[in-house]
Amino acid sequence: MLLELFPYLSALLIEEVERQPDKVVLRTRVRSATGTCRCGQSSAQVHGRYVxxxxxxxxxxxxxxxELCVRRFRCENPACTAVTFAEQIAD
Incomplete structure (x- = not known):
């Protein structure tokens, strides 16, 4: 039902829906287990999170x-200058 209303959230896992008097809050996170750095290196080593x-x-x-919980990953490419990067959501 929610993905029918919000089809652009298909890359996200909706963990909780909270109805408040004036709004609806969707608590989400990215479905994939890994992130990809701008250098192209994939990583599953989580460095931190923020919302x-x-x-x-x-x-x-x-x-x-x-509310999107975004993970920061460590880049496992020793030649990359980024060191850490935030996961990106397609579309």
Missing amino acids: RRLRDVAVGGLGVVI
């Missing part, structure tokens, strides 16, 4: 907030 809060269009008169 991004994104506002979306209203549904049924309620505001929508997407």
Whole structure:
């Protein structure tokens, strides 16, 4: 049902939906187990996490907030200058 309303969230796992008086909060994370650095190296070594809060269009008169838990990975390429990178979501 939620993916019918929000098809662009298909790359995310919706872990919790909370209805508040004035909005709906979707707590999400990326489905994939790894991230890819800008150098092209894939990594599963998580360095940390943080939450991004994104506002979306209203549904049924309620505001929508997407709380996205984003992981930071360590780049395993010794030649890469990035050292760590945040995972990116396609589309």
